[in-house]
Amino acid sequence: MIEAKGLTKRYGKKLAVDDLTFSVAPGRVTGFLGPNGAGKSTTMRMILGLDNPTAGDVRIGGKRYTELHHPLRTVGALLDAKWVHPNRSARSHLTWMAKSNKISPRRVDEVLDIVGLSAVADKRAGGFSLGMSQRLGIAGALLGDPEVLLFDEPVNGLDPEGILWIRKFMHRLADEGRTVFVSSHLLSEMALTASELVVIGKGRLIAQSSTDEFVTRATESSVKVRSPQLDRLRAALDRLGATVTAEDDALLVSGVSSEKIGQLAMENQVTLHELSPQRGSLEQAFMQITGDSVEYHADLESEAQRALATTN
Numbered sequence: 429m430i431e432a433k434g435l436t437k438r439y440g441k442k443l444a445v446d447d448l449t450f451s452v453a454p455g456r457v458t459g460f461l462g463p464n465g466a467g468k469s470t471t472m473r474m475i476l477g478l479d480n481p482t483a484g485d486v487r488i489g490g491k492r493y494t495e496l497h498h499p500l501r502t503v504g505a506l507l508d509a510k511w512v513h514p515n516r517s518a519r520s521h522l523t524w525m526a527k528s529n530k531i532s533p534r535r536v537d538e539v540l541d542i543v544g545l546s547a548v549a550d551k552r553a554g555g556f557s558l559g560m561s562q563r564l565g566i567a568g569a570l571l572g573d574p575e576v577l578l579f580d581e582p583v584n585g586l587d588p589e590g591i592l593w594i595r596k597f598m599h600r601l602a603d604e605g606r607t608v609f610v611s612s613h614l615l616s617e618m619a620l621t622a623s624e625l626v627v628i629g630k631g632r633l634i635a636q637s638s639t640d641e642f643v644t645r646a647t648e649s650s651v652k653v654r655s656p657q658l659d660r661l662r663a664a665l666d667r668l669g670a671t672v673t674a675e676d677d678a679l680l681v682s683g684v685s686s687e688k689i690g691q692l693a694m695e696n697q698v699t700l701h702e703l704s705p706q707r708g709s710l711e712q713a714f715m716q717i718t719g720d721s722v723e724y725h726a727d728l729e730s731e732a733q734r735a736l737a738t739t740n
């Protein structure tokens with residue numbers, strides 16, 4: 429469990445992280461979304477004790493990072509996959525990490541196996557592809573068998589196979605009951621990977637909710653209706669004040685729930701061939717929410733606060 433309360437970081441005049449309060453629960457993958465410069469890396473660095481908050485605090489399992497006796501056994505992180513010394517082999521890099529954290533050298537072979545690098549364990553890390561480097565970084569994060577894992581943009585630059593591997597791996601870690609917090613600006617990827625989202629913009633919290641809720645709340649929801657008596661249904665919808673658009677042999681209705689449309693159809697003896705709520709994509713939701721419109725920001729911030737109030 430990660431809990432941030434009023435987390436704030438100021439660099440000179442720049443407020444990089446502004447009063448962030450959110451929590452990340454175990455047993456699921458939580459995505460950390462925000463446009464470039466939103467403050468994701470700064471937040472992750474504060475979780476890991478690499479930067480001190482200007483105000484507020486962030487705890488892992490109730491403790492600040494600096495209070496953890498064996499940090500690597502509590503929290504593992506992949507921040508930058510390319511920080512490994514290029515002349516070191518994967519095994520010697522991990523052995524060095526294990527030694528300096530009092531972790532049994534046996535664990536090195538275990539994590540190499542978990543991430544599928546056993547066959548290249550003695551090769552120079554400098555010759556690794558990005559995908560292999562990411563796996564090595566993840567092996568390092570797993571060394572202490574930690575409950576909490578942080579990944580900063582883990583799929584950046586990976587090919588589809590590498591992306592799929594990371595996605596499945598995150599799910600596996602969450603299924604093992606771990607807390608998995610992963611930042612990305614690849615929204616469609618997050619929609620497939622994360623079941624929960626923490627969304628920030630300009631250092632501030634915009635939303636914390638399930639991925640489904642986030643998309644439904646942020647994109648205009650409409651309902652597609654097909655019927656052999658569309659004209660009659662349309663007239664009834666017009667009387668109700670719904671917004672109706674004709675689309676091929678169907679109507680797209682917004683402002684009225686699918687339940688209400690079904691009820692209306694029955695009351696007007698209209699046969700329905702389709703009644704399907706249309707969902708927006710995570711991209712649409714994200715662009716709408718983090719777009720530059722100040723008014724919209726204000727709206728969603730209060731909406732986010734309401735959402736938080738109901739979950740607290």
Ligand SMILES: Nc1ncnc2c1ncn2[C@@H]1O[C@H](COP(=O)(O)OP(=O)(O)OP(=O)(O)O)[C@@H](O)[C@H]1O
Nearest residue numbers: 439442444462463464465466467468469470471613
């Ligand atoms: N050490 C620093 N000194 C001054 N400003 C900083 C420092 N680190 C970050 N910033 C600024 O703080 C803001 C947040 O940066 P941060 O890297 O946390 O964002 P991010 O969401 O991770 O962005 P990206 O997706 O581009 O990595 C940016 O405006 C950045 O320029």
